[in-house]
Amino acid sequence: MVTTVAGIVANGILLGLVYAIAALGLSLIMGVMGIINVAHSAFIMLGSFLALGLLEWAHIDPIASFFIALPIFFVVGAVVYRLIVTRVERAHQTQGLIAMFGLMVLIENLGTIAWTTDTRVITVGYSNANLTVGPLIIADAPLIAGVLAVVLILALRLFLHSTMVGRAIRAMGQNRDAALSLGINVRRLSAIMFGLGIASAGAAGVALAMIFPFAPQTQIQWLAWAFLIVVLGGLGRVESTLVSALMVGLIQTAATAFLPFDYVYLILYVALATILSVRRQGLRGVARRAI
Amino acid sequence: MIRRMDAVKLDVQKLVAGYIPGHPILHGVNLKIAPGQITVVLGPNGAGKSTALRVLAGFLAAESGSVRLDGDEIVDLPTYRHIESGIALLPQGHSVFPDLTVAENIELGGWILRGDRRRLHQAVDDVFTRYPHLRDLRNKSAGSLSGGQQRTVEIARLLVSNPRVLLIDEPSVGLSPVIASQVYRELTALKAEGRTILLVDQDIRAAIRIADYIYVLNSGKNEIEGDRAAFEGDLGALVRGWLGV
Numbered sequence: 121m122v123t124t125v126a127g128i129v130a131n132g133i134l135l136g137l138v139y140a141i142a143a144l145g146l147s148l149i150m151g152v153m154g155i156i157n158v159a160h161s162a163f164i165m166l167g168s169f170l171a172l173g174l175l176e177w178a179h180i181d182p183i184a185s186f187f188i189a190l191p192i193f194f195v196v197g198a199v200v201y202r203l204i205v206t207r208v209e210r211a212h213q214t215q216g217l218i219a220m221f222g223l224m225v226l227i228e229n230l231g232t233i234a235w236t237t238d239t240r241v242i243t244v245g246y247s248n249a250n251l252t253v254g255p256l257i258i259a260d261a262p263l264i265a266g267v268l269a270v271v272l273i274l275a276l277r278l279f280l281h282s283t284m285v286g287r288a289i290r291a292m293g294q295n296r297d298a299a300l301s302l303g304i305n306v307r308r309l310s311a312i313m314f315g316l317g318i319a320s321a322g323a324a325g326v327a328l329a330m331i332f333p334f335a336p337q338t339q340i341q342w343l344a345w346a347f348l349i350v351v352l353g354g355l356g357r358v359e360s361t362l363v364s365a366l367m368v369g370l371i372q373t374a375a376t377a378f379l380p381f382d383y384v385y386l387i388l389y390v391a392l393a394t395i396l397s398v399r400r401q402g403l404r405g406v407a408r409r410a411i
Numbered sequence: 412m413i414r415r416m417d418a419v420k421l422d423v424q425k426l427v428a429g430y431i432p433g434h435p436i437l438h439g440v441n442l443k444i445a446p447g448q449i450t451v452v453l454g455p456n457g458a459g460k461s462t463a464l465r466v467l468a469g470f471l472a473a474e475s476g477s478v479r480l481d482g483d484e485i486v487d488l489p490t491y492r493h494i495e496s497g498i499a500l501l502p503q504g505h506s507v508f509p510d511l512t513v514a515e516n517i518e519l520g521g522w523i524l525r526g527d528r529r530r531l532h533q534a535v536d537d538v539f540t541r542y543p544h545l546r547d548l549r550n551k552s553a554g555s556l557s558g559g560q561q562r563t564v565e566i567a568r569l570l571v572s573n574p575r576v577l578l579i580d581e582p583s584v585g586l587s588p589v590i591a592s593q594v595y596r597e598l599t600a601l602k603a604e605g606r607t608i609l610l611v612d613q614d615i616r617a618a619i620r621i622a623d624y625i626y627v628l629n630s631g632k633n634e635i636e637g638d639r640a641a642f643e644g645d646l647g648a649l650v651r652g653w654l655g656v
Contacts, residue, residue, distance in 0.1 A: 284525050287515050291508040298506035300470060303494030303523045303572070 126256050128373050134266035136369025138331065140362045141269045142324035142342055143349035144276065145317030151355035152293035152313050154213065155205060159220045161343035162227035163193060163318050167325020168334040169231065172240055182242055182330050186268045189322040197318025201311045231336030239335045265327040272323055276316065277358045289313050352392055420446040420607045421576055426476035428466045435474055436462045438631040449598065449608045451618045454628035460611040461503060464578045468500035469493035480576065495523050499574035503581040507561045509554025513545055516553045516564050520571030538567045559590035566597060576607045583614050595621055619643060
């Protein structure tokens with residue numbers, strides 16, 4: 121029993137770490153810029169196919185693809201910001217939502233044309249290997265994906281809290297006009313923030329592809345998961361997104377251990393409803409939008 | 412009244428601006444801001460006072476007109492170029508970044524100095540020397556401070572970039588009379604250092620007390636103007652009656 125619980129905790133934490141990077145970009149973009157980026161999961165899907173493509177065509181391991189994805193998706197995010205988001209960011213939030221929804225549909229359909237609706241898996245040397253620690257057995261792929269997620273989370277937190285640009289981005293999320301009044305170029309920082317959010321989505325796509333099968337149409341599942349974590353954790357804080365994602369990972373792993381997978385969604389959304397009925401602002405308990 | 416002055420720091424000519432194109436709030440406003448003085452802009456709600464400040468700070472584009480700083484046209488420059496030109500805005504209401512510490516708030520005041528870390532650290536240190544009580548609060552989150560302390564952080568943050576022109580929008584809003592009077596004393600001290608101040612205020616009595624020159628706007632147009640002496644006399648009573656205070 122102790123071994124089972126330890127296994128659930130270990131695997132739940134690893135899964136939660138990967139979920140955290142899947143939700144982090146959504147949370148930061150929404151928290152800092154007020155943009156509800158429903159296309160977030162489409163970039164997660166693109167990250168998964170980037171890992172598959174690099175593996176099939178260039179024999180690049182997904183661990184390397186994780187780091188390759190970051191600058192590629194950062195540039196993609198900055199371009200999307202310049203071409204689409206700048207046109208809707210000062211408009212009513214609904215316009216931004218519609219624009220990003222359109223982008224999500226476009227990417228998913230282009231993905232279906234390019235890769236069909238077939239489900240893919242990434243198989244490398246460690247895909248079916250396990251790490252045994254005493255009686256505890258941990259699969260290598262989630263372990264590696266979890267470690268990569270920790271590296272990204274720490275790097276993002278370090279950037280946002282220990283650099284002046286990061287602090288300016290946090291300031292912009294708390295009071296855009298005041299940031300402007302200090303000479304901060306909010307448009308440039310918004311492009312950086314959006315780029316970072318999409319970069320974390322792309323990297324999350326690589327990490328998720330190491331663990332789960334994927335197809336263009338399955339991206340919507342990650343959107344639901346990411347929103348669940350953001351609603352639970354509140355907007356824009358790395359720490360609260362991490363805590364919320366770890367909870368989701370633990371609940372999912374525990375439910376999967378004892379129940380058919382179909383019950384996992386039910387349990388997660390009942391847990392979400394329960395938490396929100398007790399703490400209406402989610403786990404963080406703070407209404408303010410801030411990072 | 413025709414104003415005579417030897418030098419003009421900020422020269423606003425025929426300024427037309429608003430939030431919706433074709434529906435201006437300012438209809439040709441003219442302001443001449445003398446260097447090293449406190450110029451006050453008064454007017455009823457909707458007169459265009461804050462709109463004028465937002466244009467001068469680069470927050471809002473003008474539809475037409477001219478804004479010259481030391482003779483250089485700045486009306487079309489983006490906000491950060493206004494700051495680099497030496498203009499700083501203290502917005503209306505509290506504008507600290509509540510989740511950032513006092514030190515982080517003040518450091519961001521030197522955003523335009525970030526390329527020169529030594530100069531930035533010196534500027535931040537100078538501000539902490541000027542407001543020593545903030546040094547003790549440096550690691551507290553700004554949102555946890557009292558209203559007066561937050562106002563001090565905002566003014567301190569403004570001074571890190573050593574601006575030549577300070578645009579101050581309703582500095583006493585939300586503050587107790589005691590704290591508000593401290594803020595006005597601070598503005599007088601900043602003037603004594605040679606800084607140029609353009610103050611928009613609803614607290615007419617307090618503003619006139621520290622003003623060197625006063626403009627009154629109404630419906631986005633210049634209504635009357637004069638020096639403090641003129642406004643302390645009958646003209647002041649006339650304006651107060653006219654504004655209903």
